[in-house]
Amino acid sequence: MPLVGFFIGDVVLLVLGGAALAWGRQRRGSDAVYGATLVLSLVAFVAALAHLLGASGTAETLVLPLGLPWSGAHFRIDALSAFFLAVVDFGAAAASLYAIGYGRHEHEPLRVLPFFPVFLAGMNLVLIADDAFTFLLAWEFMSLASWALVMAHHREAGNLRAGLVYVTMASAGTFALLLAFGLLAGTDGDFTFAAIRAHGPTPVVAAVVLGLVLFGTGSKAGLVPLHVWLPLAHPAAPSHVSALMSGVMTKVAIYGFMRVTFDLLGTPSWWWGIPVLITGATTAVIGVLFALVQSDLKRVLAYSTIENIGVIFVALGLALAFLGNGFTAAAALAMTAALFHVLNHSLFKNLLFFGAGAVLTATGSRDLGRMGGLLNRMPATGLFVLIGCAAISALPPLNGFVSEWLVFQAILLSPALWSWALKLLIPAVGAMLALAAALAGACFVRAYGIAFLGRPRGPEASDAREVDRWSLTAMGVLAVLCLLTGIFPGVVIDALAPIVQAAIGAAMPSQSAIAWLSIAPIAESRSSYNGLLVFFFIVSSALLAAYAIHRFASAAIRRAPAWDCGFPEADPITQYSAESFSQPVRRVFGNFAFRARERVEMPPPGDLRPARFEVTLVDLAWEMLYAPLIGVVGRVADVLNRVQFLTIRQYLSLVFAALVFLLLVLASWG
Amino acid sequence: MGLIGDLSIQITQMLVVLLLSPLLTGFVRVVKARLLRRRGPPLLQPYRDLIKLARKEAIVADGASWLFRAAPYLIFAATWVAAALVPTFATGLLFSWSADLIVITALLGSARFFLALAGMDVGTSFGGLGSSREMMFATLAEPALIMIVFTLALIAGSTQLSTVAGFMLSPEVGLRVSLGMALIGLVIVAIAENARIPVDNPATHLELTMVHEAMVLEYSGRHLAMIELSSQLKLLLYVSLIACVFVPWGLAPVDAGFSAHLVGVAAYVGKLAAAGILLALFETTVAKMRVFRVPDFLGVALMLGLLATLLRFVSRGL
Numbered sequence: 001m002p003l004v005g006f007f008i009g010d011v012v013l014l015v016l017g018g019a020a021l022a023w024g025r026q027r028r029g030s031d032a033v034y035g036a037t038l039v040l041s042l043v044a045f046v047a048a049l050a051h052l053l054g055a056s057g058t059a060e061t062l063v064l065p066l067g068l069p070w071s072g073a074h075f076r077i078d079a080l081s082a083f084f085l086a087v088v089d090f091g092a093a094a095a096s097l098y099a100i101g102y103g104r105h106e107h108e109p110l111r112v113l114p115f116f117p118v119f120l121a122g123m124n125l126v127l128i129a130d131d132a133f134t135f136l137l138a139w140e141f142m143s144l145a146s147w148a149l150v151m152a153h154h155r156e157a158g159n160l161r162a163g164l165v166y167v168t169m170a171s172a173g174t175f176a177l178l179l180a181f182g183l184l185a186g187t188d189g190d191f192t193f194a195a196i197r198a199h200g201p202t203p204v205v206a207a208v209v210l211g212l213v214l215f216g217t218g219s220k221a222g223l224v225p226l227h228v229w230l231p232l233a234h235p236a237a238p239s240h241v242s243a244l245m246s247g248v249m250t251k252v253a254i255y256g257f258m259r260v261t262f263d264l265l266g267t268p269s270w271w272w273g274i275p276v277l278i279t280g281a282t283t284a285v286i287g288v289l290f291a292l293v294q295s296d297l298k299r300v301l302a303y304s305t306i307e308n309i310g311v312i313f314v315a316l317g318l319a320l321a322f323l324g325n326g327f328t329a330a331a332a333l334a335m336t337a338a339l340f341h342v343l344n345h346s347l348f349k350n351l352l353f354f355g356a357g358a359v360l361t362a363t364g365s366r367d368l369g370r371m372g373g374l375l376n377r378m379p380a381t382g383l384f385v386l387i388g389c390a391a392i393s394a395l396p397p398l399n400g401f402v403s404e405w406l407v408f409q410a411i412l413l414s415p416a417l418w419s420w421a422l423k424l425l426i427p428a429v430g431a432m433l434a435l436a437a438a439l440a441g442a443c444f445v446r447a448y449g450i451a452f453l454g455r456p457r458g459p460e461a462s463d464a465r466e467v468d469r470w471s472l473t474a475m476g477v478l479a480v481l482c483l484l485t486g487i488f489p490g491v492v493i494d495a496l497a498p499i500v501q502a503a504i505g506a507a508m509p510s511q512s513a514i515a516w517l518s519i520a521p522i523a524e525s526r527s528s529y530n531g532l533l534v535f536f537f538i539v540s541s542a543l544l545a546a547y548a549i550h551r552f553a554s555a556a557i558r559r560a561p562a563w564d565c566g567f568p569e570a571d572p573i574t575q576y577s578a579e580s581f582s583q584p585v586r587r588v589f590g591n592f593a594f595r596a597r598e599r600v601e602m603p604p605p606g607d608l609r610p611a612r613f614e615v616t617l618v619d620l621a622w623e624m625l626y627a628p629l630i631g632v633v634g635r636v637a638d639v640l641n642r643v644q645f646l647t648i649r650q651y652l653s654l655v656f657a658a659l660v661f662l663l664l665v666l667a668s669w670g
Numbered sequence: 671m672g673l674i675g676d677l678s679i680q681i682t683q684m685l686v687v688l689l690l691s692p693l694l695t696g697f698v699r700v701v702k703a704r705l706l707r708r709r710g711p712p713l714l715q716p717y718r719d720l721i722k723l724a725r726k727e728a729i730v731a732d733g734a735s736w737l738f739r740a741a742p743y744l745i746f747a748a749t750w751v752a753a754a755l756v757p758t759f760a761t762g763l764l765f766s767w768s769a770d771l772i773v774i775t776a777l778l779g780s781a782r783f784f785l786a787l788a789g790m791d792v793g794t795s796f797g798g799l800g801s802s803r804e805m806m807f808a809t810l811a812e813p814a815l816i817m818i819v820f821t822l823a824l825i826a827g828s829t830q831l832s833t834v835a836g837f838m839l840s841p842e843v844g845l846r847v848s849l850g851m852a853l854i855g856l857v858i859v860a861i862a863e864n865a866r867i868p869v870d871n872p873a874t875h876l877e878l879t880m881v882h883e884a885m886v887l888e889y890s891g892r893h894l895a896m897i898e899l900s901s902q903l904k905l906l907l908y909v910s911l912i913a914c915v916f917v918p919w920g921l922a923p924v925d926a927g928f929s930a931h932l933v934g935v936a937a938y939v940g941k942l943a944a945a946g947i948l949l950a951l952f953e954t955t956v957a958k959m960r961v962f963r964v965p966d967f968l969g970v971a972l973m974l975g976l977l978a979t980l981l982r983f984v985s986r987g988l
Contacts, residue, residue, distance in 0.1 A: 372793065373733065373735075373793065375735040375736075375737060376733065376735050379736075382735075386737070390780070390783065393779075393783060394776065394779075395776060395779060395780040395783055396769075396773055396776050396777060396780065401773075401776055405772055405773070405776075408772055408816070408820075409829075411820070412820060412823050412824065412829065414983070415824060415982060415983045420984075423983045423984055424980070424983070424984070426983065427817075427820070427976060427979040427980045427983050428976070428980075430816075430817070430820060430979065431813055431816075431817055431972070431975075431976045431979075434812065434813035434816035434817065435809065435813040437812070437813075437816075438779075438808055438809045438810075438811075438812035438813055439809050441779060441782075441783055441805065441808065441809075441812070442805035442806070442808065442809050445783060445786045445787055445790075445801065445805055446802075446805070448787060449786070449787055449790035449791075449798075449801065450790070452735075453735065453737065453787060453790045453791040453793070454790055454791065454792070454793030454798075455733055455793035516768075518767060518768065524767060525828060525830070525833060526827065526828045526829070526830070526833075527770050527823075527828060527829040527830060528767045528768070528770065528830070529768070529769065529770060529773055530767070530768035530769070533765065533768040533769075534751065534768060534769055534773065534777075537747075537751045537754075537765075537768075538744070538747045538748055538751055539747070541746070541747040541750050541751060542743040542744055542746070542747035543743075545743050545746050545747065545750075545896065546743045549724055549892045549895075549896070550892075553721075553724035553725050553892055553895075554724060554725050554726060554727055554728070554891065554892055556727035556728070556891075557727065557728050557729075557730055557739075558727050558728070558729050558730070559729075559730055559731075559732055560729045560730070560731065560732065561731065561732055562731040562732065562733075562792045562793070562794050562888060563729075563731070563794075563887060563888055563890075564792075564794040564795070564796055564887070564888075565796055565887060568794065569794075569795065572793060574794075574795050575793045575794065575795060575798060576790065576795060576797070576798020576799060576801070576802060580798065580802065581798060581801070581802045581805075582802075583802070584802055584803055584806035584961070584962075585805070585806050585809060587962060588806060588809075588810075588962075588965045589809075
């Protein structure tokens with residue numbers, strides 16, 4: 001009760017206070033708004049964390065006389081909500097801290113400031129909603145506020161289209177969720193989650209609801225083929241909002257999926273995991289392949305979000321498959337892996353988007369082709385982003401590796417499943433996941449190497465300056481957390497146990513009892529991992545080697561021009577570019593993933609025109625799904641357009657015909 | 671034997687891999703030279719090279735960042751830690767539980783991540799070329815290795831390498847189709863990851879076909895020594911990995927006596943020699959591939975790994 005009340009108050013304060021502050025104090029409005037959201041989010045984070053760690057398993061509820069008059073608005077915080085509240089509010093706090101510095105560079109702050117707290121409020125509200133009406137209302141609230149933020153820079157090329165595609169996809173998603181909740185509530189019309197839980201849906205209804213929820217939440221999270229809006233909209237927003245949309249709002253969508261499938265729908269059938277696994281694995285591979293060929297830094301990150309969402313859905317699909325076949329211990333492992341990856345992705349994706357924002361501030365560009373050598377100009381940002389890149393590439397001992405390792409361990413338990421479809425599917429999913437992980441490594445070597453290493457490719461990059469201390473603090477905190485959650489994974493797994501226990505009825509064995517802070521998902525003889533020791537070994541052997549070499553061999557160093565096989569080229573344009581780096585991968589995977597076509601136009605000898613090289617990439621989802629749909633809508637609209645230009649007589653006869661038709665329907669019905 | 675014994679085995683293992691790895695590289699070079707009817711360098715030449723390089727001053731390109739100077743030590747550390755966790759002459763490694771096979775794979779991935787970044791740091795076309803191709807190979811080699819790890823883990827019921835090796839020593843293994851597939855896949859991955867012919871040529875210089883050498887082109891002195899040592903360690907790691915899983919005979923089991931360990935060391939040296947001869951023989955009989963044939967070559971490994979895993983999913987016996 002007090003906790004839910006607190007969060008309601010938090011939401012109200014965010015909405016009202018944010019707007020008032022933004023308009024009330026024009027001059028330093030930015031600092032005031034972000035300062036206020038920082039404090040509110042931090043307090044909310046602490047409250048949610050305290051609930052998660054302290055009162056595990058208990059749920060708090062509150063009913064307010066708002067919303068639909070006959071039911072009121074229901075709110076509830078259980079372990080699952082508390083975990084996602086903690087993730088969301090921590091991400092919000094980090095983004096607010098970052099924005100205190102970053103927001104000062106905003107040209108039109110009033111296009112961002114009022115909507116930022118509203119967006120935070122919307123996300124918090126989704127997580128505490130306990131009836132379908134409040135949930136959908138909050139969901140739309142969140143979508144529209146983020147849409148307004150995407151449109152903040154609406155005069156930049158492409159942003160209008162991004163906003164249009166986003167709002168269309170968001171509406172489609174909400175529509176699917178509306179239908180799903182309608183089916184769940186049944187004919188009684190009781191929209192509270194408690195009532196939905198009480199009368200379990202029939203298998204057919206449950207299957208339809210699963211499909212609708214996968215569509216509704218998947219369109220918000222960015223599942224392929226519903227991902228088309230995400231790489232347009234996420235980069236269009238200001239960077240701290242991009243971070244929130246990618247790192248945090250996609251997690252709210254995952255919360256929605258988990259709330260319905262693991263809570264409201266009751267016990268899963270054996271096959272529920274299959275569609276989730278297939279979409280998840282496809283999403284992971286397609287997302288990272290597209291990330292590898294982008295030359296806009298923020299778009300690389302947006303596509304990489306799609307990949308990570310795929311990984312999370314694979315883990316959730318495994319959990320559903322295990323649970324539906326009665327393997328609760330394995331389901332607990334898979335779900336822990338999913339939640340761990342939710343946490344990890346919120347940490348390193350926020351960090352990387354902050355880094356991209358810092359680069360944008362310093363160079364004024366998001367184009368990888370204009371960057372280079374930023375590590376020398378921006379040492380602190382460079383170090384933090386390097387940690388983020390290593391973490392998202394799943395390198396030990398950082399956090400991204402732990403969740404991937406847990407997913408692999410879950411896959412290794414799946415031969416016990418009796419269903420042949422799953423037996424054949426899961427090895428393929430495992431291979432796709434491994435492929436996605438390796439591609440992610442290549443993707444971030446490319447992004448980091450082109451932006452931060454090498455020589456500056458333009459005056460923007462060579463004149464870049466390190467960003468302000470607020471932004472650096474935010475990035476530093478996230479980088480340290482990436483390391484800490486990586487070397488103390490057992491602490492996180494134990495904190496996730498009550499959520500998994502509540503959703504599945506089993507949890508992973510307690511990790512705090514294992515010596516030396518190792519983690520062992522099933523048994524120590526089977527598999528175990530110790531991030532702390534791996535970290536210690538790497539650091540100590542690197543230091544040992546460096547010390548020994550410097551002490552006993554040579555410590556002399558001389559700066560000289562680059563060697564480059566004796567033919568150094570002075571012009572930085574001769575460096576490998578983002579496009580040339582991804583060319584081999586484009587050639588290997590390009591044909592089936594994005595129908596890559598390369599065209600070289602070589603003028604004949606004597607002609608002074610420059611040679612041209614063009615690459616065309618096609619998003620097959622857009623080509624095969626959306627383009628035909630848009631065509632159909634266009635044609636229907638053309639036909640209906642004629643109805644706009646009728647005479648009054650024709651309109652009257654239309655009305656009369658409709659009336660007769662409806663009466664006939666009524667008559668034949670009765 | 672207790673903690674002291676385990677600890678001494680672990681430390682011996684760390685030193686053994688460090689000291690033997692240049693010898694293995696030197697041995698392969700000697701055998702290759704003899705097969706080509708050349709005299710070849712002395713067996714101990716890699717040690718001399720390393721010492722010579724380490725004593726020279728390091729020349730660092732203008733504009734190179736701190737990452738360029740730190741990367742060799744990070745690469746060396748990640749490779750050494752990985753190599754120290756693969757059983758060479760005894761299975762009961764003290765720290766085996768801290769990192770399983772998946773972690774060893776990922777540690778090699780970390781080394782490659784930093785090597786590719788270092789290749790891009792100076793901002794030359796050769797460096798970028800090497801990094802780009804190395805990462806392209808890795809996008810196929812790494813999933814192939816993971817699938818092979820899955821196969822082994824499903825056969826042995828554990829991803830712990832010491833446990834897997836112990837299981838392979840036991841009589842319940844027998845001949846399996848999936849094991850054969852995993853062996854072929856692992857050999858392909860090992861050849862690609864160690865930049866051997868037909869994927870890359872370790873002896874090449876100033877050719878557009880080079881991959882590994884292009885990445886480390888700007889390195890000199892002690893930095894180059896660390897990188898060379900890391901690649902020698904990596905070769906030894908893969909040989910040890912194949913040896914401890916597929917030819918585990920002679921490995922000293924947990925709690926074995928001193929003589930068993932001596933036998934283990936002797937068997938290990940014998941296995942290294944056999945692997946070196948086979949590698950040299952293979953390298954002299956095949957031609958180098960074009961770069962864009964390598965994905966097909968690695969694709970075979972990935973498919974074999976996937977098929978082997980699939981077999982383990984559908985059948986207990988195969």
